[in-house]
Amino acid sequence: MDARVDGKVALVTGASRGIGAAIAAQLLASGAAGVVITGRRPETLEEVAGRLGEGAVPVAGNAADPDHIEAAVATATRRFGRLDLLVANAGTNPGAGPLMDVELSALDRTWEVNLRSPLLWARAAWHAAMAEHGGAIVTIGSVGGIVTSPVLGAYNVSKAGLHHLTRQLALELAPGVRVNAVAASVVRTRLSEALWAADETAAAAMHPLGRLGDPEDVARAVTFLLSDAAAWITGVVLPVDGGLTGAGGSAVTPQG
Numbered sequence: 001m002d003a004r005v006d007g008k009v010a011l012v013t014g015a016s017r018g019i020g021a022a023i024a025a026q027l028l029a030s031g032a033a034g035v036v037i038t039g040r041r042p043e044t045l046e047e048v049a050g051r052l053g054e055g056a057v058p059v060a061g062n063a064a065d066p067d068h069i070e071a072a073v074a075t076a077t078r079r080f081g082r083l084d085l086l087v088a089n090a091g092t093n094p095g096a097g098p099l100m101d102v103e104l105s106a107l108d109r110t111w112e113v114n115l116r117s118p119l120l121w122a123r124a125a126w127h128a129a130m131a132e133h134g135g136a137i138v139t140i141g142s143v144g145g146i147v148t149s150p151v152l153g154a155y156n157v158s159k160a161g162l163h164h165l166t167r168q169l170a171l172e173l174a175p176g177v178r179v180n181a182v183a184a185s186v187v188r189t190r191l192s193e194a195l196w197a198a199d200e201t202a203a204a205a206m207h208p209l210g211r212l213g214d215p216e217d218v219a220r221a222v223t224f225l226l227s228d229a230a231a232w233i234t235g236v237v238l239p240v241d242g243g244l245t246g247a248g249g250s251a252v253t254p255q256g
């Protein structure tokens with residue numbers, strides 16, 4: 001692919017597996033000089049960093065913890081002297097079900113990690129580096145932030161909020177920093193297992209392109225949005241969804 005991020009330094013949250021790990025790998029393959037990766041489990045993160053090579057630097061912590069956020073951003077600027085690209089990818093869904101029934105602790109946790117934390121990461125990156133030197137940010141949204149679903153109330157509202165946070169940040173941080181989101185449909189990862197593992201064929205069939213997403217499908221779109229190939233694109237929410245929303249956005253429901 002053509003999108004390059006040569007010499008750039010990136011930070012990807014929630015990169016010990018799934019979509020985040022694929023994004024970190026794609027950025028390094030596309031020329032990034034370094035990628036700070038985060039996740040809560042230090043051993044897993046070390047292992048992934050080892051696999052990615054010496055450009056990958058692990059900083060373990062909870063994506064919603066302001067001290068961890070400061071530490072991870074400081075690691076990027078100390079280790080590489082800059083921070084150009086941020087991917088707010090870490091996300092969670094501890095409280096599936098309708099909003100009428102979801103535990104308030106699960107609701108708070110979902111909105112804290114999926115919505116509040118990307119803002120804190122953007123603020124930290126802005127104040128530490130991007131306000132002065134510019135940069136690009138991508139948040140990982142969801143088709144659930146575009147269409148409603150009976151089974152994913154708290155998560156979907158958090159992603160709808162994240163989409164609008166992305167547009168608001170694009171306005172506030174222009175012209176130096178571009179901010180975009182991708183809205184992924186079902187990607188074969190641990191987080192979304194309840195949506196596809198019981199009947200993968202049916203889950204795939206909801207998508208006009210006839211298959212589920214792979215983490216690499218999202219990683220390529222994120223790399224494009226971070227690269228200079230997207231130099232005149234900011235404030236967009238790009239569906240990376242196998243055609244689901246274009247086809248009318250049928251609700252994403254677990255099969256079986």
Ligand SMILES: NC(=O)c1ccc[n+]([C@@H]2O[C@H](COP(=O)([O-])OP(=O)(O)OC[C@H]3O[C@@H](n4cnc5c(N)ncnc54)[C@H](OP(=O)(O)O)[C@@H]3O)[C@@H](O)[C@H]2O)c1
Binds near residue numbers: 090
């Ligand atoms: N998979 C899908 O179908 C799909 C669709 C649309 C959007 N998304 C979004 O894509 C993003 C990545 O999801 P995924 O599917 O790749 O999930 P995943 O395979 O479960 O990976 C989640 C990653 O985030 C880390 N993480 C989770 N909570 C964290 C926290 N509080 N602080 C720091 N790290 C945390 C996990 O590591 P630790 O557990 O070690 O912390 C792991 O590295 C999420 O924002 C998700 O909402 C996914």
